[in-house]
Amino acid sequence: EANDRPERVDLRSYARQGLDIIPTVHEGAAVRQMEKRGIQTNIGNLNREIRAANSLMKSIRQLIHNLKGWIAELGEKRKELLAQKAAEEATxxxxxxM
Known part of the structure; x- marks a missing residue:
């Protein structure tokens, strides 16, 4: 804030922030240098798996959200059709x- 930068740091855990993602493991300078040189490490591999799992969970959540919307839309269309059928039967x- 003092440097007029838009970025902000939130020191709360993901759970306290309300985020449903798995946090990655701190790599440290040595691991970071090894990964930068192309040497795979256990921590680097773990973080890649965590990122893949988070990506998969995000995709699944989006699919579930889309399905809920589709189901709600079908429910509305069903109500409209039932109302239309009732009106036709009433006339x-x-x-x-006669």
């Missing part, structure tokens, strides 16, 4: 009796 009965 049909008096015409049959």
């Amino acid at each position: 049909l009965l008096p015409n049959l009796l």
